[in-house]
Structures are given as structure tokens and as C-alpha cells.
Amino acid sequence: AQSVTQPDIHITVSEGASLELRCNYSYGATPYLFWYVQSPGQGLQLLLKYFSGDTLVQGIKGFEAEFKRSQSSFNLRKPSVHWSDAAEYFCAVGPGSGNTGKLIFGQGTTLQVKP
Amino acid sequence: GAGVSQSPSNKVTEKGKDVELRCDPISGHTALYWYRQRLGQGLEFLIYFQGNSAPDKSGLPSDRFSAERTGESVSTLTIQRTQQEDSAVYLCASSSRDRANEQFFGPGTRLTVL
Numbered sequence: 001a002q003s004v005t006q007p008d009i010h011i012t013v014s015e016g017a018s019l020e021l022r023c024n025y026s027y028g029a030t031p032y033l034f035w036y037v038q039s040p041g042q043g044l045q046l047l048l049k050y051f052s053g054d055t056l057v058q059g060i061k062g063f064e065a066e067f068k069r070s071q072s073s074f075n076l077r078k079p080s081v082h083w084s085d086a087a088e089y090f091c092a093v094g095p096g097s098g099n100t101g102k103l104i105f106g107q108g109t110t111l112q113v114k115p
Numbered sequence: 116g117a118g119v120s121q122s123p124s125n126k127v128t129e130k131g132k133d134v135e136l137r138c139d140p141i142s143g144h145t146a147l148y149w150y151r152q153r154l155g156q157g158l159e160f161l162i163y164f165q166g167n168s169a170p171d172k173s174g175l176p177s178d179r180f181s182a183e184r185t186g187e188s189v190s191t192l193t194i195q196r197t198q199q200e201d202s203a204v205y206l207c208a209s210s211s212r213d214r215a216n217e218q219f220f221g222p223g224t225r226l227t228v229l
């Protein structure tokens with residue numbers, strides 16, 4: 001079955017601290033992988049994506065993610081969190097090889113940032 | 116406009132009434148998707164349109180849900196005889212043919228069924 005698991009429902013970090021949000025997936029074929037961020041009252045914004053090649057991908061707002069095929073993981077990281085990073089983060093997988101189709105989303109991780 | 120737009124932004128309705136939600140995709144985007152996000156949950160896929168192909172309706176939860184798309188333009192999601200469990204944010208996304216895997220999302224319509 002195709003699924004995405006984000007084990008952490010809520011995470012609280014202090015401003016300036018490092019962040020890692022976990023994502024594990026189950027997908028039959030080689031998927032494309034995404035992280036989206038959703039701020040209160042906002043739509044989803046794409047942070048970064050992995051299609052192929054270098055397993056460490058850089059995104060917007062200083063985020064990066066590493067694809068680990070052996071662990072079926074695509075964890076999101078940021079070296080130093082800013083108060084404006086407080087939001088909900090969603091990991092998603094979609095069909096690879098340039099195909100269109102539905103994305104499968106995790107349940108989301110809510111990030112709180114302490115001053 | 117530059118992005119995906121959805122209307123209305125909020126809709127409150129009574130149980131049993133029909134509602135229509137509208138999505139305007141990014142101009143030129145051939146694919147259009149509808150997702151549902153219940154409170155505290157991730158997004159659930161509902162339906163997907165790609166050009167003139169038959170839509171993928173595999174995510175529609177019941178026959179009360181339907182959607183139409185005019186060409187590669189506007190889409191309407193209709194929920195008939197609304198139930199309280201239909202309360203959710205309904206999100207629309209679109210993608211282009213040359214960047215097929217990048218879906219751009221609208222701000223959503225928050226539906227509340229009383």
C-alpha cells in the first residue's frame with residue numbers, strides 16, 4: 001500500500017536551534033518526494049522536491065532534505081530555525097518519471113518555535 | 116492571476132444542502148486536482164483531471180461528490196446533500212505538462228456543515 005508517515009505530530013524548538021522533521025514512505029515504484037509548508041490561513045507552499053540525482057536537495061527558506069532509499073526516508077532539516085518557520089509541514093510522494101497523478105500526503109507535523 | 120484561486124474562501128451550509136466549490140487553475144496548466152483536508156489531518160486526494168482524458172475519480176468518498184472541468188480551465192466540485200463529516204478545507208491544485216510533478220495549490224475553501 002502507498003503511504004507516508006510523519007511520526008511527529010508536534011515539535012517545539014527554540015529559535016536558532018536546528019530542526020529535523022521525519023518522513024517515511026511506502027511506494028511501489030520510485031517516487032518523487034516533496035515537502036510542503038502550510039502557514040495558518042495559507043495554501044500549501046512547496047519547500048523542496050526530490051526527483052533524482054543528488055540525494056541532498058536544497059529548498060527555499062534555508063530548508064534541505066535528504067533522500068535515503070535504504071530507509072525509505074526523506075527527512076527535512078534546517079540548521080537554524082526562525083520564528084517565522086512556525087507552521088505545519090507535510091511530506092508527500094507522487095508518481096515518478098514525469099507522470100502526473102495524485103500526491104499522497106503524510107498527516108503533517110506542526111512546528112512551534114519558542115522565542 | 117499568478118496562482119491558483121478558489122472561491123468561496125469560506126462556506127457555511129446546513130446539513131442536506133448542496134454546495135459548489137470553484138477552482139481557477141494557473142493559466143496553461145493541463146492537470147487539476149482536488150484534495151480534502153479535515154481538521155488536523157493530511158490531504159486526501161479526491162479527483163484529478165488531465166487534459167481531455169477521463170478524470171481519475173478514485174478518491175471521491177461517495178456518490179454525493181462530483182466534479183467537472185471545462186477544458187483546461189475552471190473546475191467545480193459539487194457536494195450534494197451535505198453531511199457534517201463533509202466539513203473540511205477543500206484544496207485545489209494544478210500542474211503544467213512540462214513540470215508534471217509540481218502541483219501548485221490554491222488557498223482552499225473552508226466548508227462548514229451545520
